Amino acid sequence: MKRWWLLLLTVAVLAVALAACRGGGAAPETVVVTQGVQVEKESGPCAPQSFDELGEDGVIKIGVPVPLSAPGSVAGGRAMMTAVQIAADQVNAKGGILGKYPVKPIFYDTSGLPERGTAAMEYLITQECVVAVAGEYHSAAGMAEKEVAHKYGIPAIFAETWNDDITAVQYPEVFRIAPASSMVAKGDAQFFKDMGVSWVAIVTENTDYGIPASESTQKRLAELGIESEIYKADIGTQEFAALVSRIAQDITQYEGRKAVLVLITGETSYNFEQQAVEGGLEPSEDLIFVANQVAANAKDFWQNVPDGNYMVFRWVGGGSPFAMAQREEAKGFIEAYKDAWNDPYRFPERYAFEAYDAFMLVVKAIEKAQSLKAEDIIAALESFDSPENGVALAQGVYYFPYGSHNPVPDDQPAWMWHQWPEPKVFFLQYWKVDQHLEEACVIWPADQQTCGTDYLVPGTEPATE
Amino acid sequence: MNTMRAYYDRYLPWALGIAFLFGLLVFPFYQRESPYWVYVGANALFYAILASSWALLAGYNGQFSFAHMAFMGLATYASGIVGREAGIWALNWSPALSIPFGVLVAGVVGLLIGYLCLRLRSTYLALFTIAFAEILRLVFKAEVDLTGGPNGLYLKTFNLPFLEGLTRYASTYAPMYYTMLAVFLFSLVVMYALVNSRYGIFFRAVREDEEAAAALGVHVVRVRILAFVVSSMIAGLAGAVFHHSPGIGIVVPDEMQIGRMSLVIAMAVIGGSNNLMAAAIGALFLHFALEWxxxxPMPDALMSWLQAHQATLEAWGFGLGEAGLKTNAWRMVAFGILLMVTLRFWRNGLVSPILERIMQARAKEEVARGRAAKAGKDLADVDKLVVDESPNEGGQ
Amino acid sequence: MVATLLHFVPAQMWLITPEFILRLLAEGLLIGLIYSLMALGLTLIFSVLGIVSFSHGEFYMIGGYVVYLFLQKFQNSLPRALTGIGALLAAMLVTFAIGVVFERLFLQPMARGEVDRPNEYAILTTFGLAFFLQYLMLGLMGPFPKKARRFFDLPVFDAGLIQATKASLKIGNITLGAGRLIAGLIALLALLAMLYFMFKTWTGRALQATSQDRQAAAVVGINPMNMNTLAFGLGAMLAGLAGAVLVSVYSWVPWVGVIASSKSFVIIVLGGMGSIPGSLLGGLIIGVVESLGTGLFPDPVRAQAYRDVFGLVIFALVLLVKPTGLFGRKL
Structure with a gap:
């Protein structure tokens, strides 16, 4: 008798397990019916093909892969998530897409890992039936995600993945509003040239972003006659003292002004920066210290790098933070972002801008296409092919000059495919401890300076203040 | 009544085994609309192979290794590196050739490590294998030119035409799933063959008391190395096949980190590390549980209450999904508690006692039948074996 | 590899200067002091309980978080020096308490002989605790890195050869970060206090007696079970203290303990399991080896990436060649 129970119990457990697996996602439509004809649909994307196919609530779902756990940049992922939520709220406040279809971002944590990126895209496309994807911070994950987008033909707008290859493979579904690494390397090299730097220590993370970025920066610097040395470190490294000593020693071999460029992203960069200052690599007249772009998050920066005064950091985007703050399209977002973090000084980081815009761009494309079909959305995005036909959003006017109608010419790099060409490089500098981003000075390029000066020698203050 | 009883005793394990196998076979068809869950299924099988082969080493042979994931990665990397450039040693390295090569590399390194570790007992072995695994991982991370560094190594994927056809009826990930299922069944067969041979007895004898086993004539060195090599090769096979599957095609060094290893160990221990099948079922079940x-999912009424307290939830590390509570780190906390409680009160794991219960009657019968014959045979073998001269110098 | 070594000789001779090597040595010794403190706890546990605690790094992690939380709560209401001391005490107390509770619940049955295959059980339970604590802190604290501010700033002065700024102390060409200087000093004080406790007080001697011979200790009236609990609690506390002093140097995340654990393993094996002088010397050696290795590794691109490998290679070699380490007892 007992064994009967055992058998029943096992079967029940198996049944529950199988049922549980099934219940995880929103129940997908099994068969798509179009005009009374049953179209055989293999397991795959289940995105609605027209507005009529939306559920009763008429909600349109858009997938947003972002890193929300280590080893990904959690701060970056959280910032992007907040920005996208604001975008969605703003659209829905006006009734939704085309004024009647509410939009819903579906977030998925990629940890910045390729295999999690694949899982994210599979889940979003086949389980959540998203019509398009917008987001991602890490190139490593983005590289894997673009493959899935391509496999299922679902449009994807990458917000903050810099690796050139994301667009260089020229998939029809893949768009990018982030700068490509090569664009940034060019700006960096020119900055060092203008500052009269003779030698640069490039401290980079050992990843799909850091390695190509450091190499192309080194190449660009060499073209301008500046020597450099690359130092690699793993993401998550804690102890940098010996590396700092080494850089400090190598630096003594060069005359004139030197620079340190930090290409380590996320929280690891704070560790390096603080230990660099403690180890004697503090910013000085002869040493320009370029911190990683996450320094733009002033509160975190000062908490983690309390001795980081006079550090320079890079800002890449449609305009400098000050230019963006003036944009009509950005004002609402900036306010909402500060409210969301409950911090009146938290100016949106550049990846927050990008995430907001990437999501908004999908919305605009759907509105232009008046359709939910992937081909139509892609065609709408491609129709934004010049500044005149572009879409004005928070960062600037978005357009993609090269695409299926206008292939990338031979004299342009392959990554210009579906690439927003506008991102420009700016350099900002803090000059007082605990400064907010909006109090920092833009020191480069010359025509954008906000304090009337280029590099602020440590110990001085801008004259016009 | 008695005949009924005997009937169940004999056939219940078979019935359950067949039901289990059938469940595994039809799973991709059942989930044909959700490739995601089939992908999770393939992952679960991957973990099941790792957990059961780890159980062979740790549970049966008492060699507590933390390097299992390292061997998995080693085989995958070896296979990927020879497969990347055509024409190494004038061979065309398709996955069909490079995977066995990778497994072989894992086996050879397993042999070396197993031999080096002969003097090391339990704790020392655990420490040594941690060091080995970390060195391997850090080297793979640092040698970017060879291994692709932390971004991972892109791998050729294999295509199995007879499985590709299934994607129409099952799921996109069906080929990957069925390949992993085949590897899973294959490795279980190999391990059970080993465990049920006379080596199985030697394994346990060495685990319980090495000196006594040696005194009885068990060739301790050979037994320990054999266990190490076989389990390393199976881990390597699982890793290489999994990462070469269509749908993966990349391996990153962080898959070899101790954190991943701890997941495998936790799965095996909760399932029951003294039983291969229990470890495998534990891993399958736990992997699905963790994903789920x-x-x-929460009922609507509860959901609206949760939504009202969203800020509090988020402050405590929870989150809210569309129709459910996101548990984030807390599911792993629960997993950790389960692990601790299992260790303290159910040393043999949670699945293993159930399996043993089912098998009990059969085992009783078999033991009775086989005892006499086996005992005679083993004694005969013992005479042929050389008694190993004290492998225990140094050590602890 | 050979090519980079050859490249090293003519091109990077500037690295082989007395000042640079001295600087690396000083840095290595400073961080080595903290390693010693961490390893002392692990070796204490091993010498009395006979097990290696795989959750050692997690006590280190918790020590850091306690300091962070304490400073968050009290840094504006108490004077700065007082909050620093209070935070350290709180960290020690919390880790000690967790250690004691865990030992009573999970390790006592083993010591009483109620568990089969105790070695395996010891590895698994401590390892399970590590798993649990890591994710518990991830749930409670979130994955964002936290960092406590320095316990105090250095006084700024310039005395020619010795200069100090808020962030660093310069002695000639040697620059030492303020955060780690303070951490090193506290670690040194704690090590001295611990040595005093172990060798000069009755309880300390009782611990040592238990580690040498449990039966004999029991005969002279020492309760070995209580000694087990005390040793585990103290060991956890030392790890917690190491974390507490380092939380102002490194950014803190729930998995910082993993590196700390593996460093402690390396050190106690190098020094000889269970040997107190061994763990002190081992810590300093590993600190110096890592510092010199990274500073002088021929290929600057890989130098930092190989940092953790130097110690691990020594570790593997010691295990294979001389498992008893530098000061190990014959076992």
């Missing part, structure tokens, strides 16, 4: 627990 990412977002626990």
């Amino acid at each position: 627990l990412q977002e626990i």
Whole structure:
């Protein structure tokens, strides 16, 4: 008798397990019916093909892969998530897409890992039936995600993945509003040239972003006659003292002004920066210290790098933070972002801008296409092919000059495919401890300076203040 | 009544085994609309192979290794590196050739490590294998030119035409799933063959008391190395096949980190590390549970209450999904508690006692039948074996 | 590899200067002091309980978080020096308490002989605790890195050869970060206090007696079970203290303990399991080896990436060649 129970119990457990697996996602439509004809649909994307196919609530779902756990940049992922939520709220406040279809971002944590990126895209496309994807911070994950987008033909707008290859493979579904690494390397090299730097220590993370970025920066610097040395470190490294000593020693071999460029992203960069200052690599007249772009998050920066005064950091985007703050399209977002973090000084980081815009761009494309079909959305995005036909959003006017109608010419790099060409490089500098981003000075390029000066020698203050 | 009883005793394990196998076979068809869950299924099988082969080493042979994931990665990397450039040693390295090569590399390195570790007992072995695994991982991370560094190594994927056809009826990930299922069944067969041979007895004898086993004539060195090599090769096979599957095609060094290893160990221990099947079922079940627990579906009434307290939830590390509670780190906390409680009160794991219960009657019968014959045979073998001269110098 | 070594000789001779090597040595010794403190706890546990605690790094992690939380709560209401001391005490107390509770619940049955295959059980339970604590802190604290501010700033002065700024102390060409200087000093004080406790007080001697011979200790009236609990609690506390002093140097995340654990393993094996002088010397050696290795590794691109490998290679070699380490007892 007992064994009967055992058998029943096992079967029940198996049944529950199988049922549980099934219940995880929103129940997908099994068969798509179009005009009374049953179209055989293999397991795959289940995105609605027209507005009529939306559920009763008429909600349109858009997938947003972002890193929300280590080893990904959690701060970056959280910032992007907040920005996208604001975008969605703003659209829905006006009734939704085309004024009647509410939009819903579906977030998925990629940890910045390729295999999690694949899982994210599979889940979003086949389980959540998203019509398009917008987001991602890490190139490593983005590289894997673009493959899935391509496999299922679902449009994807990458917000903050810099690796050139994301667009260089020229998939029809893949768009990018982030700068490509090569664009940034060019700006960096020119900055060092203008500052009269003779030698640069490039401290980079050992990843799909850091390695190509450091190499192309080194190449660009060499073209301008500046020597450099690359130092690699793993993401998550804690102890940098010996590396700092080494850089400090190598630096003594060069005359004139030197620079340190930090290409380590996320929280690891704070560790390096603080230990660099403690180890004697503090910013000085002869040493320009370029911190990683996450320094733009002033509160975190000062908490983690309390001795980081006079550090320079890079800002890449449609305009400098000050230019963006003036944009009509950005004002609402900036306010909402500060409210969301409950911090009146938290100016949106550049990846927050990008995430907001990437999501908004999908919305605009759907509105232009008046359709939910992937081909139509892609065609709408491609129709934004010049500044005149572009879409004005928070960062600037978005357009993609090269695409299926206008292939990338031979004299342009392959990554210009579906690439927003506008991102420009700016350099900002803090000059007082605990400064907010909006109090920092833009020191480069010359025509954008906000304090009337280029590099602020440590110990001085801008004259016009 | 008695005949009924005997009937169940004999056939219940078979019935359950067949039902289990059938469940595994039809799973991709059942989930044909959700490739995601088939992908999770393939992952679960991957973990099941790792957990059961780890159980062979740790549970049966008492060699507590933390390097299992390292061997998995080693085989995958070896296979990927020879497969990347055509024409190494004038061979065309398709996955069909490079995977066995990778497994072989894992086996050879396993042999070396197993031999080096002969003097090391339990704790020392655990420490040594941690060091080995970390060195391997850090080297793979640092040698970017060879291994692709932390971004991972891109791998050729294999195509199995007879499985590709299934994607129409089952799921996109069906080829990957069925390949992993085949590897899973294959490795279980190999391990059970080993465990049920006379080596199985030697394994346990060495685990319980090495000196006594040696005194009885068990060739301790050979037994320990054999266990190490076989389990390393199976881990390597699982890793290489999994990462070469269509749908993966990349391996990153962080898959070899101690954190991943701890997951495998936890799965095996909760399932029951003294039983291969229990470890495998534990891993399958726990992997699905962990995926499912990412977002626990909630009834609407509860959901609106949760939504009202969203800020509090988020402050405590929870999150809210569309129709459920996102557990984030807390599912792993629950997993950790389960692990501790299992260790303290159910040393043999949670699945293993159930399996043993089912098998009990059969085992009783078999033991009775086989005892006499086996005992005679083993004694005969013992005479042929050389008694190993004290491998225990130094050590602890 | 050979090519980079050859490249090293003519091109990077500037690295082989007395000042640079001295600087690396000083840095290595400073961080080595903290390693010693961490390893002392692990070796204490091993010498009395006979097990290696795989959750050692997690006590280190918790020590850091306690300091962070304490400073968050009290840094504006108490004077700065007082909050620093209070935070350290709180960290020690919390880790000690967790250690004691865990030992009573999970390790006592083993010591009483109620568990089969105790070695395996010891590895698994401590390892399970590590798993649990890591994710518990991830749930409670979130994955964002936290960092406590320095316990105090250095006084700024310039005395020619010795200069100090808020962030660093310069002695000639040697620059030492303020955060780690303070951490090193506290670690040194704690090590001295611990040595005093172990060798000069009755309880300390009782611990040592238990580690040498449990039966004999029991005969002279020492309760070995209580000694087990005390040793585990103290060991956890030392790890917690190491974390507490380092939380102002490194950014803190729930998995910082993993590196700390593996460093402690390396050190106690190098020094000889269970040997107190061994763990002190081992810590300093590993600190110096890592510092010199990274500073002088021929290929600057890989130098930092190989940092953790130097110690691990020594570790593997010691295990294979001389498992008893530098000061190990014959076992």
